[in-house]
Amino acid sequence: MESLATQNVRIFNSLNGIKEDFTPINKKSVGMYVCGPTVYSKVHLGNCRTFISFDIVYRYLKFLGYKVRYVRNITDAGHLENDADEGEDRIAKKARIEEIEPMEVVQKYTVDFHQTLTKFNTLPPSIEPTATGHIVEQIEVIKQILEAGFAYEIDGSVYFDVIKFNKTSTYGKLSGRKLEDMIHNTRETSGQSEKQNPQDFALWKRAQPEHIMRWPSPWSDGFPGWHLECTAMSTKYLGNQFDIHGGGMDLKFPHHECEIAQGEAISSQTPAKFWVHANMLTLNGKKMAKSTGNNILPDEIFDGSNSIMKRAFSPAVTRFFMLQAHYRSVLDISNDAMVASEKGFSKLMQAVVLSNTVETSAVTTDFDVLNWKQKCYDAMNDDFNTPILIANLFDAVKFIQNLQGGRATISENDLKTLNSTLHDFVTNVLGLVNEEENDNDNYLNGAMSLLIELRNDARNRKDFETSDKIRDALHNVGIELKDGSQDTTYTLRK
């Protein structure tokens, strides 16, 4: 494919802190793993930003012609309340509070997650494996780590031996932490933990009698440690080493650090070549947190049922807002920022519609279309820089407005390139949809105004047979016509 050969993508690698040329391990195929949600509550907006960021990576690599296998897991077991392998399982806790089965919690919030991401127009991953569906694979990985000598068993639980691992490898290389500092900074937990060292992490935990989600294993009836599922599933579907591993910035430590340790313990290879992290989303300049009330859910933005925004904003506007910042920058959401994004979004979408009605009037073009097109690619090639891409798109918006106003000209060929490039980057790469165009209500409104007009014509001709036929036929499909003094309106019978 032409694009594959000519576009040089560079990606910022969290492993070494530099932008590197992206060359997939298997030429035209890309393997990408992104840590998915723990499905114990409604997906929050910050997580949506992470998944939208990786949707852009997925879309752009596919757009360039790569065959991408995108694996994003669902954590439905094993994620405890804190990182020290203590506390209740988040899903089991929610099940207890809501008085339902853990798998009902999982189902409920998996559905919410999918529905929300669909509203944001993110593409589904190629494989979406669950932790509970891969218990056998996780047990296998534990056996391999034990065999390699990097884990130990105590009373039915198995822990990863970080100190031993660090003798032949580097624990902390992703987050830049040093094991000695971690040990130095850890206060003794007065023998509460059975771990040999506080930095060790659980691969398998023996279940307490009250723990509902449990599986048999060679060590005990228990459940896997949270970090393990990603190693088991990424290895199964992408191999010991794959191209891109993504997730939110907060997962760098300990989650991704532990994934690297597990991967290296079983294969001596760092699981992924590129580690990519999306930054966080703040609200009105402050960290989002349920406990402080500085929090907003995606649906509360879409329907306006919140005390933070002055009104509702659509999913497409919210997506556009997020793409106006680079994925590695902190982004702050506020009412004013959303109002500004909404204006920008509507201007961009109007220009996309306008560009299809522009007439070619000259052999010359007052805009370097080919250069502009390459600049769009360059922005995305440079670590998926969506804000720069959007700025370039607005150069085209301005030019289209000039064309429409008769202040500029364009040749037929250039117009073709302009339109297809605009469509490619707006629709395929950024995943932005023109909500007005896709709104079913608009189709219905269009069809209804035609029917109402035909009926009025019939009535004016005193052709009551036809006018009654239209009214009755609409009534039969649940649409009621109402004749007012000025005009005829319709309502849908619910």
Ligand SMILES: [Zn+2]
């Ligand atoms: Zn993970």
